[in-house]
Amino acid sequence: MKGKPVILPVHLTATYKFDKSDDLIDVVQTRSGYIYSRWDNPSVVEVENRLAAMEGYDKALGFGSGMAAITTAILANVKAGSRVIATQEVYGGTYEFLNDILPKLNIETVLVNCWKTQKIIEEIEKGLSILYLETPTNPLLRVADIKPLAQAAHEKGAIVMLDSTFASPINQHPIDLGVDIVIHSATKYLGGHHDITAGFVCCNHQHFDNIWTYRKILGGVMDPMSAFLALRGIQTLEIRIHRQNENAMKIAVFLDQHEKIKAVNYPGLTSHPDYEIAVRQMLGFGGMLSFEVNGDFNKTKHFMDELKVIKLATSLGGVTSLANQPITNTHAALSPENRAKAGISESLVRLSVGIEQVDLLIHDLKQALETV
Numbered sequence: 328m329k330g331k332p333v334i335l336p337v338h339l340t341a342t343y344k345f346d347k348s349d350d351l352i353d354v355v356q357t358r359s360g361y362i363y364s365r366w367d368n369p370s371v372v373e374v375e376n377r378l379a380a381m382e383g384y385d386k387a388l389g390f391g392s393g394m395a396a397i398t399t400a401i402l403a404n405v406k407a408g409s410r411v412i413a414t415q416e417v418y419g420g421t422y423e424f425l426n427d428i429l430p431k432l433n434i435e436t437v438l439v440n441c442w443k444t445q446k447i448i449e450e451i452e453k454g455l456s457i458l459y460l461e462t463p464t465n466p467l468l469r470v471a472d473i474k475p476l477a478q479a480a481h482e483k484g485a486i487v488m489l490d491s492t493f494a495s496p497i498n499q500h501p502i503d504l505g506v507d508i509v510i511h512s513a514t515k516y517l518g519g520h521h522d523i524t525a526g527f528v529c530c531n532h533q534h535f536d537n538i539w540t541y542r543k544i545l546g547g548v549m550d551p552m553s554a555f556l557a558l559r560g561i562q563t564l565e566i567r568i569h570r571q572n573e574n575a576m577k578i579a580v581f582l583d584q585h586e587k588i589k590a591v592n593y594p595g596l597t598s599h600p601d602y603e604i605a606v607r608q609m610l611g612f613g614g615m616l617s618f619e620v621n622g623d624f625n626k627t628k629h630f631m632d633e634l635k636v637i638k639l640a641t642s643l644g645g646v647t648s649l650a651n652q653p654i655t656n657t658h659a660a661l662s663p664e665n666r667a668k669a670g671i672s673e674s675l676v677r678l679s680v681g682i683e684q685v686d687l688l689i690h691d692l693k694q695a696l697e698t699v
Contacts, residue, residue: 337555338369366543370551374558375527378517381561382509383502384529388542389554393492393512394420395547396526398428400508401457403541404486404534407433409456412480414441414471416464416669418490419658425459441471442601451479460506461490463605466617466653466677467670468493468592470601473608477505486534492516492644497568498611508534513553515644516614519560519567525553567646567682571614574688575680581689582618587696589619589674614680615643617653624673626699627652631676633695636687643679648688650678 343361345351354360361367371389379387390396401424405411413425415438425436437455439447441464451458458480462471477487488508489501495516501509511517513525526549528538542548549557579593591598594605595612605612620627631639637648641656651657658671680688 335370335373335555335558337551338364339551340364340368364551365546365548368548368551368554370554370558371549374549374554374561377558377561378496378511378527379529381496381564382529383500384509385531386535387527387529388535388538389513389549389557390526390528390542391547391549391553392524393490393510393514393526394424395545396510396512396528397421397490398424399541399545399547400488400510400528400538401429401459402545403538404508405429405432405434405456410435410437410454411457411459412437412439412447412450412455413459414447414461414464415439416441416467416469417459417461418465421459421461421490422665441469444472444475447476448479451476451483451485455480455483455485458485458487459490460488461493462499463493463594463613463615465493465615466592466657466675468594468599468613468615468617470594470605470608472604473501473504473506481505493613493615494609495564495568495613495644497565498572498609498613500610504608507531508538513557513560514642516568517560517564517644518553518557519564519645520556521642521645521647521649523553523556523560525549525557527557568611568614570682571680572611574682574685575614575616576612577685578678578680578688578692579616582616582692585693585696587621587699589621592617615677616680617675617677619672620674620676620696620699622674622699624652624654627674627676628655630695630699633698634691635694636683636691637678643677645679646682648679648681648683650676653677 341364354362375387486507489506490510492512509529511527576595582588583591593616637650640649
């Protein structure tokens with residue numbers, strides 16, 4: 328065939344055939360080819376290589392979800408007696424894994440607020456296996472100061488992991504900040520269209536084989552169609568992120584000046600407590616923000632119900648703007664006490680800004696606020 332497809336094919340196969348037994352044996356022993364799609368798949372490998380290059384790491388691994396990426400990466404690097412230090416404001420599913428699952432395996436988890444850099448360093452000095460960070464955080468958009476924390480962890484021989492989902496590879500370069508293992512929920516910005524559930528781990532060679540082995544055993548692999556869609560999403564990622572950055576900044580300024588809004592959480596606002604860190608650490612402030620409506624739970628719920636253009640839905644990072652109340656879904660599993668510690672109020676709204684015309688989004692927010 329003289330012509331080649333512009334769009335790479337989707338390899339919807341679970342297994343692979345061999346002409347000779349010696350070829351099969353070689354693949355099993357050296358992973359020089361494909362034998363079974365729980366090990367590797369050409370479609371998955373293609374998007375893994377593309378993301379690794381984008382993030383600046385040697386390798387990447389695709390997973391069936393962001394949580395599969397998180398849990399596999401952590402389990403591959405701990406054992407009974409290990410100590411994990413993490414920031415308090417991690418994603419709800421991550422919090423449950425760290426707080427409820429790891430202790431059953433005799434693994435200690437210490438949670439510290441992400442803005443208490445010195446407190447985290449004090450805990451690091453006591454010893455650790457993993458420093459686990461997530462920045463910007465969900466849903467208050469706090470920004471942890473990665474570089475000094477990573478340096479302190481490395482001095483203790485620890486691995487530094489970062490969930491960089493909210494930032495995306497466009498707004499943040501973790502490899503330049505000392506991060507060993509970067510995690511993304513590809514369900515969000517990388518996919519970008521609210522049509523896949525997937526995750527990635529990016530790392531250099533010294534961590535790759537270990538995580539690959541755990542992925543093979545635990546089985547949380549990415550399917551070929553999700554890989555195809557993730558690759559499609561990555562091809563437009565930079566364009567989408569720049570538009571979402573611009574839209575979110577304009578919306579944050581609008582909300583910050585509105586009389587029915589108590590507070591706006593967006594690292595691009597000079598009033599944000601971590602603004603200076605964000606300016607130094609990020610290339611863009613992102614498409615996520617949150618705000619508190621000047622009212623109770625029911626008034627906030629009414630505001631949500633009045634939105635017309637912005638969709639009431641969980642998840643984030645896609646071309647369509649989505650909003651939710653964290654107390655009702657993303658952080659519903661947390662106890663009231665833990666929600667209070669995390670700063671999740673009953674009037675808090677999380678907004679994932681899409682690529683729609685920003686005037687339409689601002690008008691939608693304005694008309695809904697007028698009903699509160």
